[in-house]
Amino acid sequence: MNKNSGNHTMNDLANAPDLVTDGDEPKTLAEAAYRQLRRDIIEGVHRPGDKLRVEHLKDQYEVGAGTLREALQLLVTDALVVAQGQRGFRVAPISLDDFADITRTRVLLETSALQQSIELGDDAWEASVVAAFHLLSRAEEKLSDGSKTSREEWELRNRAFHEVLIGACPSRWIRHFQNILYHQSERYRRLSLFRQPIPRDVHAEHQAIVDAALARNAAEATRILSEHILRTLEAVRQLPADFIS
Amino acid sequence: MNKNSGNHTMNDLANAPDLVTDGDEPKTLAEAAYRQLRRDIIEGVHRPGDKLRVEHLKDQYEVGAGTLREALQLLVTDALVVAQGQRGFRVAPISLDDFADITRTRVLLETSALQQSIELGDDAWEASVVAAFHLLSRAEEKLSDGSKTSREEWELRNRAFHEVLIGACPSRWIRHFQNILYHQSERYRRLSLFRQPIPRDVHAEHQAIVDAALARNAAEATRILSEHILRTLEAVRQLPADFIS
DNA sequence: ATAGGCAAAAATCTCGAGAAAAAGTATTGA
DNA sequence: TCAATACTTTTTCTCGAGATTTTTGCCTAT
Structure with missing residues (x-):
């Protein structure tokens, strides 16, 4: 029963289609x-x-x-x-300044979205957060083998985790922009992971975000999320200069 | 044998082109x-x-x-x-909820951009703000004749004013997103102006923003700008329901 | 009379070839 | 040797026609 797309007539907003349809199979x-x-x-x-x-x-x-x-x-x-x-x-060219810009803008949007999510999220949202975090944790364990598929899986689940976190934010526009920025930063993160295949203790950071979110502590959650995102910028900053050019 | 992609030397950043080139004449x-x-x-x-x-x-x-x-x-x-x-x-369909979303996201981005502008703007920025405000004021005077060209001129200069205000914000991404949202809200603002051809005292609001910006009072400037943008939402909210559908 | 399905019509999507523009190369003259 | 010009090649841009898919209309059967 995953052939969804059942359209309810009432309340267009909640089920309004995303600005970019990215989930389905390509039809053209x-x-x-x-x-x-x-x-x-x-x-x-x-x-x-x-x-x-x-x-x-x-x-x-x-x-x-x-x-x-x-x-x-x-x-x-x-x-x-x-x-x-x-x-x-x-x-599109890349540069350190561009990545800094992307990261800071992501922080701005994602913290705002998380704040609203924490404020408005219901039980189902909490459940999806816990589930996504679990999947991500499992993917992290398998990451040690260094295979390409496991890293791809981790990328996918990491993205899903961040998406679900702000899933209760009702703003389609923030989610849309955040989506674009995430794709952008993926290019840079690739460089960072290539050099530093076993990243810092990202698991603990995710755990802390989940705890704060479920405790409905918006200030704490956004603070940790900000640092979490900004840390990636630092990781890229410490790459040899000729990696980006 | 792929060769190369001749990379230019540095300084790409300062003169980096905008994400959407919109100023030039259409070349195609x-x-x-x-x-x-x-x-x-x-x-x-x-x-x-x-x-x-x-x-x-x-x-x-x-x-x-x-x-x-x-x-x-x-x-x-x-x-x-x-x-x-x-x-x-x-x-793209329109709805009141969508406009509310657009407006709130605009507030988020534009206040952040204005804050940075006030922090980083130099003399040239101040001059451009004053100039844009002057042009906008002149356009407001001519608005009373109700002609289409005068309203178009006002639209153009209003947009230029808001663009210049955040012109010293170094984030290309924020400006890019803000640009998209401004186009969007233009559709709604058209409805509002149609019904309410002589708007509220928008001149005083602009004046207050300029004063606070030049005084480098970021908190005050962003507060006024927020109210200013949100007021448009209220104007559209008071339209007859069947205007939007 | 209503629901289902088949057939015709319209619209979208796709492709390859021709025209316009840019990039690259060679030639000529100082 | 270098610079400027003219020519050649490559690449982009544009158009109209054919193949698929969606939509519409009509017909039949329950």
């Missing part, structure tokens, strides 16, 4: 190409600043030129690709 | 169509929820089908248009 070739491209950009297959030539990529992704063009346009929405006038597309 | 047909469409959506020519059929619109805007498709895709970035799987495009 353009969207499929978009997802592959997004993955490849985040994974670093296409490096920051690289030119994305339609003629070359259309063969690689097995779609027509116009279709690939649309996929690139979708990536512009996520700010993973920049389009310049009559000069084609490029992978 | 798709972008031209995008701007016309955006204007028409904000102006209400295409009403919220309307279906946007490519076959009809391509004649109206005098471009090919693929080109119009790209224009629509660009509008998805601004969240003025929603694309559903294999079922084409629609003008």
Whole structure:
């Protein structure tokens, strides 16, 4: 019974569709190409600043030129690709300052969202937080084998955890922006994890956030979350300079 | 043999282009169509929820089908248009709750940006604020004739004023998001102005913001700015219910 | 009379080729 | 040797036609 999409007529807001539908399967070739491209950009297959030539990529992704063009346009929405006038597309460049900006903006949005979540969340929200935290903890245990799949699993569950935390925040716009920023920071976090495969004690940080959230201690929870997010910035800051360029 | 991606030397940051290039002239047909469409959506020519059929619109805007498709895709970035799987495009719906969400998120972002602007702004920033305020005041005087051009001029300068206010905020991301939200609220503000052509004493509010900003009184400035933005929400709230649907 | 299903129509999505623009290369002259 | 110009190549942008999918209308059966 997971074929959801049951639309209730009353109360459009709660079940209003997200600004970017990202959960379902891709229903069009353009969207499929978009997802592959997004993955490849985040994974670093296409490096920051690289030119994305339609003629070359259309063969690689097995779609027509116009279709690939649309996929690139979708990536512009996520700010993973920049389009310049009559000069084609490029992978969005990265820089330390940009990451600092992303991180601080994330803190601003995510703390506000968490505050509202704590204020408004019901039992179901608490349950989803505990569940997501459990899944993340399990993924952390398996992370020690260093395999690629386990890290991907951890990435997925880490994201799910952060999403669920602010899941009771009623603002679709904050969640939308937060979503974009999370994708962005994923590119940087990849660099950090590559260098520092076993991160700092992130488990304890998550635990502390969960405890404060369930205790409805918004001030404490947002404080820890802020430090948690900002710590990633510090980790990237300590990378060799030539990693980012 | 992939080569390279010639990276430029440093200093990319200061002159980094905005996330959405909006100032220049449109350099491509798709972008031209995008701007016309955006204007028409904000102006209400295409009403919220309307279906946007490519076959009809391509004649109206005098471009090919693929080109119009790209224009629509660009509008998805601004969240003025929603694309559903294999079922084409629609003008993004509006609702009171959505506007409340937009407004509150705007307050969150814009106050944070203003705070940083006040903290970091230099003499040139102060000058630009005073200049923008002056232009806006002049536009307000001419607003009494009720002509369409004068209201458009006011819209333009009001936007410029709010942009300049947070112009010294170094965060490109906050400015980017704020930009999107401003476009969104423009749709709603149009409804409000239509009903209430001579708005409340918005001049005094702007004046108070400028005074507090130049006095480097961040707490006061952000407080007034918050109330200022929220007041628009109240104005729309008092519209007849059937205005929004 | 209503519900279900089949068929026609409309709309979307996709592709490849042609026109416009940018980038790269070679040539010429000081 | 260097700079400026003209030419060639590459790439982007645009268009119209064909293939799929969705929607609409009609018909039949219970």
